[in-house]
Amino acid sequence: MISFNLLIVVSLAYVAFLFLVAFAAERRAKRDRGRWLRNPLVYTLSLSIYCTAWTFYGAVGYAARSGFEYLTIYLGPTIIMIGWWWILRKLVRIGKTQRITSVADLISSRFGKSTVLGVLVTVLAVVGTTPYIALQLQSVTQSLAVFAAEPGSGWDGRDFDSAAVWIAVGLAVFTLIFGTRNLDVNERHHGVVMAVAVEAVVKLFALVAVGVFVVWGMAGGVGEMLDRIDAAVIAEWHPVPHRWVGLIFLSAAAFLTLPRMFQVMVVENSDEKHLVTASWAFPLYVLIMSLFVVPIAVTGLDLLPEGSNPDLFVLTIPLTTGNEGLAILSFLGGFSSATSMVIVATIALATMVSNHIIAPIWLSSTQQGAALSGDVRGVIVLSRRLSIAMILMLGYLYFRLSGGGAALAAIGLISFAGVVQVLPAMIAGIFWRGANRIGAGTGIVIGFAIWAWTLFLPSFGPGAVLSEAVMAEGPFGLAWLRPYALFGITGLDPVIHAVFWSVFFNTVALVMLSVLTFPNPMERLQGAQFVNVFEHSAGARTWSQGAARAEDLLIMAQRIIGHGEAQEMFRQEARAQGIHGYLPEVTPELIGRLERTLAGSVGAATAHAMVGQLTGSAAVSVEDLIAVADETAQIVEYSNQLEAKSAEQERTARALREANEKLTAISIQKDAFLSQISHELRTPMTSIRSFSEILREGEIEPEARSRFAGIIHEEATRLTRLLDDLLDLSYLENGQVQLDVARGSLASVLDRAVMAAGLSAGRLVLNRDSTREAVQIETDLQRLTQVFINLISNAAKYCDAAQPELTIRVLDDGDLCQVDFIDNGTPLDADAQVLIFEKFSRLADESKAGGAGLGLAICRQIMDSLGGEITYLPGQGGPAFRVTLRRAAQLAAQ
Amino acid sequence: MGRRVLLIEDEPNIIEAISFILSKDGWTVHTHADGETAVDRVRDGAPDLLILDVMLPGRSGFDILRELREGDAPDLPILMLTARGQQRDRDMAEQLGATRFMTKPFSNSEVLETVRALAGP
Structure with missing residues (x-):
């Protein structure tokens, strides 16, 4: 019962x-x-x-x-x-x-x-x-x-x-x-x-x-x-x-x-x-x-x-x-x-x-x-x-x-x-x-x-x-x-x-x-x-507590948050536990605090994985790793952004620097240009002033008087030509030139140029091929003539051969037409080939030049406006220039 | 008088003008147009006065001035005569030891007076 x-x-x-x-x-x-x-x-x-x-x-x-x-x-x-x-x-x-x-x-x-x-x-x-x-x-x-x-x-x-x-x-x-x-x-x-x-x-x-x-x-x-x-x-x-x-x-x-x-x-x-x-x-x-x-x-x-x-x-x-x-x-x-x-x-x-x-x-x-x-x-x-x-x-x-x-x-x-x-x-x-x-x-x-x-x-x-x-x-x-x-x-x-x-x-x-x-x-x-x-894990870990592990944690913390801060944190924990020094008992509280502190530096997932590794409480899971990767990706992304920003700033800075350099260069060029102009203008004016003073003084023989008047006239002409060239160049450079496009034959343009160059008879021998020159072109014929005059008169002025000869060679290449001017003087060296197109560049003795050195600079500007180009042609045995032009009018965008 | 003036200048008309003015006043004028050989020419010619252009073929007048002041002709009266009349050029000439600095175009009488003042007896 x-x-x-x-x-x-x-x-x-x-x-x-x-x-x-x-x-x-x-x-x-x-x-x-x-x-x-x-x-x-x-x-x-x-x-x-x-x-x-x-x-x-x-x-x-x-x-x-x-x-x-x-x-x-x-x-x-x-x-x-x-x-x-x-x-x-x-x-x-x-x-x-x-x-x-x-x-x-x-x-x-x-x-x-x-x-x-x-x-x-x-x-x-x-x-x-x-x-x-x-x-x-x-x-x-x-x-x-x-x-x-x-x-x-x-x-x-x-x-x-x-x-x-x-x-x-x-x-x-x-x-x-x-x-x-x-x-x-x-x-x-x-x-x-x-x-x-x-x-x-x-x-x-x-x-x-x-x-x-x-x-x-x-x-x-x-x-x-x-x-x-x-x-x-x-x-x-x-x-x-x-x-x-x-x-x-x-x-x-x-x-x-x-x-x-x-x-x-x-x-x-x-x-x-x-x-x-x-x-x-x-x-x-x-x-x-x-x-x-x-x-x-x-x-x-x-x-x-x-x-x-x-x-x-x-x-x-x-x-x-x-x-x-x-x-x-x-x-x-x-x-x-x-x-x-x-x-x-x-x-x-x-x-x-x-x-x-x-x-x-x-x-x-x-x-x-x-x-x-x-x-x-x-x-x-x-x-x-x-x-x-x-x-x-x-x-x-x-x-x-x-x-x-x-x-x-x-x-x-x-x-x-x-x-x-x-x-x-x-x-x-x-x-x-x-x-x-x-x-x-x-x-x-x-x-x-x-x-x-x-x-x-x-x-x-x-x-x-x-x-x-x-x-x-x-x-x-x-x-x-x-x-x-x-x-x-x-x-x-x-x-x-x-x-x-x-x-x-x-x-x-x-x-x-x-x-x-x-x-x-x-x-x-x-x-x-x-x-x-079994390949990913090395058996179950067992917990083992002791000073050694606190030390491990401290070492890790020091690496991440720095010695001072890490030691201070561990010392605080130890004091809270009533322990002297800075190796506290490894308690869950310590681990938690450590993890949070580390998370501030390396991200939560990474901190968790690192602490987990050291405490051996758990192996790092794939999820942990993915989270770590995510954090890393974020950091990488962030640093990429920073990098992009700094690269952008770098670019901006470089652009500014370049612009500044360009401005400085332009300013220097402008100074040099003004200085050149000053020089080019003052030189003829000096002669004019000086000789006109001499003439005014009187007491001069008639022969000398006439000669001095001739110099004054010559210099005044030179001055006028210089001013014309400067204005011309200024217009060309600013694209303010009105082109007067017309059809004509290349031969006639060359003929006019040869005439205008005013070659002293017998001094310069011209080699031309009239059959090749029979090319119809459509362009600003006046301007083209100006270019040719320049090239022919340059050859006449500067050719240093005993028997100066200028060969004008025409190459008709479909749309494009090339006219080469080759004389038998001394070829230009590499530096000069570039320099020659700059303003006021005169290579030879000024006395022979008679110009201010603006000729080729003007030629280059003209060819730009006409949609063609003028280049120095090396390896021709003498100074050689090539003028390339379009046969049909196709002018450079202004 | 017959004192010697050396004119280093590359512009033929200016050479002629200055030569005319100074010769008429009794100076013996020698001219030289090349910058590169100018220093040698000064050394050889031993002039009483040097008139020096700045923009010369071959070598700058400032360069020539510097070499002369540092070497053979520390005390030679030198008149810088240039078409470059900016303050910068003036300062440069002064610094390098030019005795006088004049810009082109010049007044004939001014040049003559300067030459007399610098190299007169």
Whole structure:
């Protein structure tokens, strides 16, 4: 006779004990002395949350109904653990290097930090897990009901409802406290893990105790027990191969993808080496768990009246045989199984919901991009707590609305099948770089839809969600869409049928779309990081604290923010900690402050990556590197802008300098020009003045008088010509010349020029070729004549040959016409060839010149105006000038 | 009197004018038109007065002045006579040690008086 109160007291005492365990573990973890917390056995025991109330109670029921098939549920995980080297090791490594917090985070992160995938997997996990949480609540209330069924227990029906509520609330409190106590970046929950490990021991002990009681206490030994088994109906069950294969696959897949399993296996893993121990210890644990399942089932079937619920044999056998202590122990075992599952599953789901749904919404709604400010932490804790409460509420509601009972009992495998839809994306994500987010997302959606259609919706029973007609004939009469017989394939167990089709199409969609579509750069990077995780990471780092690391941080800080500032900061921190000198204890506060300070100099991402490297708290992720690259790009962009600006200023400055130089040069030229003009004007005026004074003095012989008058006249003429030339040049240079374009023959222009040059007879011999000169041209003939006069008279004046000869050579080249003037004097040297066209440049003795040196300058200006040119022609044996002109009038733009 | 004046000038009409004026006053006038050989000509001719143009073929009158002042003829009276009459040229001549500076066109009597003042007995 177990009273309600006793049961409540025992339960409360047990829960209090769990709280104590969790608190103690948290405190030890905080003081970093809990080395035993990171014990591989603790890790192994925490994995036992795989064995929920469903396995604790249900395995016996399963065996009673389906013989040894229940073993498949244990065989799947066993295979995964034994083969840890291939998948688990990689998952754990990726989880560490990428700071993965959940299954949703893993998938989202792998496929280019896809928000959509994160949400998708989160929703999938919540939908798949909520019924399972409901199942745990049900198992606890059912086990309470067993006690209540005992005569004289004094319970009434209302107590179960309130019991379920109180259990849910109690679990919520525990999870709220230990699930959100410290927001570790690693999402580790030492208290929870330790409590779960303790519960694992309790449930194993309880089941073994019942088993021992059954085998030795009731049957009388192993031999007798085996005889009983042989005699029982269980022995007649034959394995159905496709179910075995299907269920082993399903349980193996679920073991990897269930949010709670991922939480304890990957997220809570503190050392990769623990996997080695767990690889044999966990199979051993489930072996012991499964060892007494058949004996208990056989005994229950023999002992208890027909129609008794075999799911509760673990409780009813001790009760019926009057072993109340054993019954309470068994109850606690079931209670442990249920609570540990709910707690871990809730934490895992809350992490997903909070990280992938609530936090992004909150952050985007507040327009605060980076989570840098302190209050973000508060928001995350709040959202985590809300998520926990919401998930437990959902579980409770599901339990109430489904009405408990048989529908819920089948939910275990159905839940597995739903969560398993993540498997293709997970496996492809860590082994195949080609897998991309479109493939993964589509695969999950398709798999999820098929699972819902073929398993989840029908599970509510015929007529509940899907009508009987749909179940029997398919939607709209489409028989190939019947939920239990897709494509007309019948005869399969519904679970196997659903798993097969959903995973099949999921995988096909994943592969096809990954091949057909292209991943974005982020996906490529993440894909490489995930698939080649062992090449990118050098094993899990361990934290080691001490002066050396503070020194490392100080050295790094000095390099970045300078010696003075870095030492001052460290000294302040040390003083705040009561330490003399400038090597403080490396606390999270120090690291945080350091990171913020460095961020001011090198950017947040770089600072985080650098500090992360030194503290060894986390490897640098691809995201970090990309953020670093972004910052660098910004800095590069900024410096490019600066460079562009300074280049522009440089250009402006150069332009100004050039303009200034040009102005200076022009000014110098102007001075030189004025000086030249002054000289050129004063020289003839000097003669005129001087001789006119002489003439005025009188007393001069008539001969001299006449001669002096001749000089005065000559100089006056020279002066006039000079002024004419200057005006001419000025007009030409300013483009104010009115051209008088006319047609004429080149020969006639040359004739006129030769005449006007006034060659003294016989002095200069002209060589001309009249046939070649018969070229019609259209230009300002007067101006052209002026050019030719200049060239001919220059030759006459300056040719220093004994027998001066001037050859005028005409080359008619279509549009262009070239007239060369070559004499047989001394050729000009290179400098002179350029100088000759400048104003006032006279190369020879002034006495021979008779001009001011403006002739060729004027010629050049004229040829410019006529759209032609005049150049010195080197290599002709003597001074040679080439006049190039257009035959048709095509005047230079003025 | 018969004192010697050396005129270094390249403009033939000006040479003729100055020669006429000074000869009429009794000076012995030698002329030289080339800048490059002017210094040698001064050394060889040992004149009592030098009239020096600035813009000469071959060499600037200022250059010749400088060389004469630094070397053979530190005390020779030198009259700079130039068509370049800017203050800059005047300063330059003074700085280099010209005894007088006159610009073209000049007054005949002024030239004559200057020559008399500089090289008179």
